[in-house]
Amino acid sequence: MTGLYIVNFDTRQLPQQTIDYLVIGSGIAGLYTAYLLARAGRKVVVTTKKMVENTSTERAQGGIAAAIGANDSPLLHLQDTLRAGAGLCDPESVRILVTEGPERVRDLVEMGTRFARTKNGFALVREGAHRKRRILYAGGDATGAEIQRILCHQVATQKIPVLENHFVVDLLVHQNKCYGALVLDETTGCLAVFRSRAVVLATGGAGQLFGQTTNPPVATGDGIAFAYRAGAEVCDLEFIQFHPTVLALPGAPTFLISEAVRGEGGILRNRAGEAFMSRYHPDAELAPRDVVTRAILAEMKATGATNVFLDVTHMTGAELQRRFPTIAQTCADQGLDIARDWIPVAPAAHYLMGGVRTNVYGETAVEGLYACGEVACVGVHGANRLASNSLLDGLVFGGRIAERLLARTEKADAGPEFRCSTLRDAAGTDYAGLRVALQKRMDAHLGPIREPAGLEEALRFFEDHEYLQQCTATDTGAMEVHNLFLVGSLVTEAALARRESRGGHYRTDYPAPRESWRRRLIYQRVPGDERDSG
Ligand code: SIN
DSSP: OOOSOSSOEEGGGSOEEEEEEEEEOOSHHHHHHHHHHHHTTOOEEEEOSSOTTOSHHHHOOSOEEOOOSTTOOHHHHHHHHHHHTTTOSOHHHHHHHHHHHHHHHHHHHHHTOOBOEETTEEOEEOOTTOSSOOEEOBTTTOHHHHHHHHHHHHHHHTTOOEETTEEEEEEEEETTEEEEEEEEETTTTEEEEEEEEEEEEOOOOOGGGSSSBSSOTTOSOHHHHHHHHTTOEEEOTTOEEEEEEEEOOTTSOOOBOOHHHHHTTOEEEOTTOOBOGGGTOTTGGGSOHHHHHHHHHHHHHHHTOSOEEEEOTTSOHHHHHHHOHHHHHHHHHTTOOTTTSOEEEEEEEEEESOEEEOOTTOBOSSBTEEEOGGGEEOSSSTTSOOTTOHHHHHHHHHHHHHHHHHHOOOOOOOOOOOEEOOOBOOTTOOHHHHHHHHHHHHHHHSSSSBOHHHHHHHHHHHHHTGGGGGBOOOSHHHHHHHHHHHHHHHHHHHHHHOOSOBTTBOBTTBOSOOGGGOSOOEEEOOOOOOTTOO
């Protein structure tokens, strides 16, 4: 059974500080929420487990979707989002996303974000499954880096403390109310207690469950794991989006080749040079991501290759430099001139549609605990996220959390002391080896194509490692492994339970959606023997 904590501690023996709000995570969702709270005069602290810019936001290439074009509307954006979500989106959440999105994007512009422009206004491009050109981008293919830059600037202007190398170990929850968090300062190796009126989770995704991912190394599912341990609901975890086009060169970094490249006419070719996508979907290269991913895997299998190719040679070197400077340079570093050479690509884990379940105000099942961005699941992505909706999700629902918190007037309550002393020593555990073993299982059995025997095998693997939950984690590497095992086991259980294929979840034994499965799988920890806990 999952325990409440992953380390032994006693808050009476630890340094403690009290603030208004603790925001965990420094991507778009966390920094935007923190900025809005601080701008209203509240005392906010942001913690981030590495450096402030080590986020998925920083890596985002394609852009941010918003219905601001002359022939576009929130209704069309809503319809595209619902269609991509394959019947599992929450329509009210999507309505909020697409109607409040344009205003939030304007807020980013007012802060100074330099989205690309034409003489008629913002330059808008198209990505897969969007019927309109509605993606704003910056720096060619460096949209996330530009947003991260501007939000870091705003956070500095508001003098919000951003505590880097601070790893949140667990939340401090008593009788279903969150009082703060237990935090490890990695530079000193010391634990400390942050008490706050509310905790906002914005810790991003869990791409590190897999060997190949576009996510940064920090994406180890920590927020989902500690929210689950604390009693929050988690849902839709079986829905993992694999990005179809990630650079696939031996020895090269796992580097995203943006969908925007296909939006600009890039063609997928198999080993024989054939443009194969129209055999799989009428929208060809701009079909939904799960369709493109499975098509690529089928072509790789049929031709015995470990990759396919993305051909952008219809663009000139100058055009590519202007539109995709980061991609062109990264490929050049690997000896590829993308104006002449096809880019070898293969799918890799990219985005977790599920997460900590929230309502449209970012509230979780635990009082005082909020979540936004990739760690959260408010139902806007359903079974498959529409391209470039994720930055918008962080912005819109982070903004709503800030508004909700600012409207609340109840007095802060410091809460009780907390302790845990029941975990046993795990000295000698090979955490690095465990991490590799987990990634191998996830790659083999929880990828874009799932087989029942593989899912059963993965479940047995997680069951064999349940003992980890009774062990104390000694450093952040071990803590990440604890979190990966918990999240991996939940993903596996959900994937095994969902006997259908839908969006990002595809099973060979149930290859089609089933109407009886148009429902969500929600998991919540059952409280156990917690003598020691609060
Ligand atoms: C991309 O640029 O292809 C990624 C955008 C996204 O995942 O929304």
